[in-house]
Amino acid sequence: RLMTLAQLPVGQYGMVLSITAEGPIRRRILDLGLVPGTIVKTLRTSPAGDPAAYLIRGSVIAFRSKTAHQILIELQD
DSSP states (O other): OEEEGGGSOTTOEEEEEEEOOOHHHHHHHHHTTOOTTOEEEEEEEOTTSOSEEEEETTEEEEEOHHHHTTEEEEEEO
């Protein structure tokens, strides 16, 4: 049930457990409200699979796969 945000299937919810990104990328992720305990939903992926759109605190945010792989989540029921 633990996975990265990039692995979260479309239509599923996950709770952020930790962020392994560092530097400006980490700051951007945190500034967008993606902190531990936040619930995230994968809305859709682009036809090529990268980037993907996520629902985060009522806003739709797109992350590239490289960034999404640095966010550890737990799948929610």
